[in-house]
Amino acid sequence: MPVGLVAPSAGSLKPIPGIALGVAQAGVRKANRDDLLVITLPETATAAGVFTQNRYCAAPVQICRAHLGAGVPPRALVVNTGNANAGTGEDGLMRARQVCQALAAHLGCTEQAILPFSTGVIMESLPADRIVAGLPEALSNRMEDNWQRAAGAIMTTDIVAKGRSTTCTIDGQVVTVTGIAKGSGMIHPNMATMLGYVAIDAQVPAEVLQTLLNHVTNESFNRVTVDGDTSTNDSFILIANGRHDAPRIDAVGTAAYEALYAAVAEVSVFLAQALARDGEGATKFVTIQVEEGRDRAECVKIAKAIAHSPLVKTALFASDPNLGRILCAIGYAGIDDLDVSKIGLWLGDVEVVRNGGRDPAYVEARAAEVMKQADITMRITLGRGTAHDQVWTCDFSYDYVKINAEYRS
Template sequence: MAVNLPLPIPENLTAVAGIELGHAEAGIRKADRKDLLVMKLAPTATVAGVFTKNRFCAAPVQLCKEHLAGLRPGAPIRALVVNTGNANAGTGESGLAKAKETCAALADLLGCAPTQILPFSTGVILEPLPVDRLVAGLPKAISNLKTDNWHNAALSIMTTDTQPKAASSKVTINGQTITLTGISKGAGMIKPNMATMLGFLATDAKVAQPVLDRLVKDVADRSFNCITIDGDTSTNDSFIVIATGTAAVEVNAIDTPEYKALFAAVQALAQALAQMIVRDGEGATKFITVTVEEGRNVEECRKIAYSIAHSPLVKTAFFASDPNLGRILAAIGYAGVDDLDVTQLNLYLDDVWVAKNGGRNPDYQEADGQRVMKQSEITIRVRLGRGDAVSTIWTCDLSHEYVTINADYRS
């Protein structure tokens, strides 16, 4: 059960002109489940993405990076294809050949070049992709291409997710309204750079390719690269932003008011989609915000925040609502900030001042800590007392259910 995450309402997911979505049940791993998605793009669209930094990056990731790097005028990306149930990772040259076969099959159906297709896969690693089933499902997915198919699209990319993740927004720029809609998936094997997640966000704004390339990286650093569930970085992580170019709003440079407004809108939606992943973390019962303030730079704030969020001792204490908060201090101490003066450090749990100047706050009562830890949403705030930098990440607790899910994942 996701933590305070309402199910998306299909009617509230707004169509984005210039993108159509179609799905199919291809039986890639299990029968009778949506496991194949095609997104067809208008020829006016620009596309940019960021991907996992895992050295064992999957075949579709390798091909996506190659196709995006080789973009040329007159040959834009025309479609994305996503399969679940099989990651096509750790599959060597055979896996790469099957990713290429997928692109070629969809390109043939849509009348474009294979290099104009971006493939994505998610699921079990080290198993051959049943590309024959995938290719056989493409005509069905194409037959139900619709602009208002975002809810089915979100369902089609799920693996261990307990529910689909999707959201829409609108923003006015220079008197013109643009639409943004996005979907994401992920519940476990989640750690930044990227996580075992897929995220697709579309807007009808017209955005120049160099601008979109910059935007997707900066947005990822403030959204999908600010979440962690279990500290594992997957092989298939991808975050894609699509600007279909069908609206009147144009963004051609970074140092403009138009870019600032677009960036804020994309970042807000991406953060919402990223937080949905944490709220639906495998076995999660609590959504935890970790904010580290007064650091010398963002890097050291992030180090400390991730050290807290990755600690199994911290995460299991939160699952048990056990205010064993010395575990947080220990995680701060081994985060790798070697010159940290702990006598300047203050720790808060929501409104409760736990540690003062590096030691237990004389006014702290364990009952107050337990009161906060019983909540489903909790904020850990650390003040380092050494500068003005701030960083925030989002994580969850670690429960018995997490072990059960991952022990049975391939069953």
């Protein structure tokens, strides 16, 4: 089961005026399950996106990037699960465009106003005909208060749906921020298979929205990893409904911008951590904090080296304080001038390493008790500066292998 994570409760995901969500069972891969989501936007909406850096990016990623860059106001998002439409060449692009064209015809807008997304099995032809046939059902059951069902519709190997709402106050008005995400395996965002959608009840120009999204992504989805695999389909979209009487945030750095940033970051960090808490087969949620670095980049580099180590992750699953594996990962992280004689390591509140070697007071039994906990914090000090950063991850269990061995069955 997910580590300290439950699905959003009924009514906990707050509606965003003008943004409606509809779900259908299109039979993309399996029958009798929600696998198609349509999110329609008001004409006043703006949107921004960040996407996978995998060069083998999926057809919908290529099209979504192009549509966002065309300067056409977005009118809808369409998401299918069960099929990633990646590694499908020109045929994949054609089929993704068929879906965009069909939804555009229903809504009376241009194809470029549709943003497509897919997640699921790679290198299989997208059943565009089934998706197109499912659009009327998804459009017919659209509601502003449908985020909970939408969160379930975008799942693949996830065990629980992931969603969060919060509010902030800007110019005396309450602004709601609501987001959903999916992801459990093939999670190592480099911008997140990960899809995320966050909506804001505010007026925000697209360029300001993009700046905010870039910053938030770096502090949330780019700080989480399950297995070190960057998906072909990762996409994170931020939408402002542009409601005419909602607060307007026109510039970066203003008090209004900072308030909005804090709210979007709260939702995004929760969703990012939820990916690791629901990591395939996960039994432990792990926060890796690296401090006293020369810059944040080297702190993240070391944290990710630890987080990606199969030896560290299997030791976590076994609750085995074989902590030399952590030192090994620090050493090969690629910091060429690292002075290991200054390294410190804490597991929870247990000091394990001092000045690069085993702390004289270290007692393994105390570390073993920490390793049994579901939420674990590792803290590494480098002794070379004041920079710090963190990464969130999970362990590797027997179930991780089982889930991925049986993924297509």
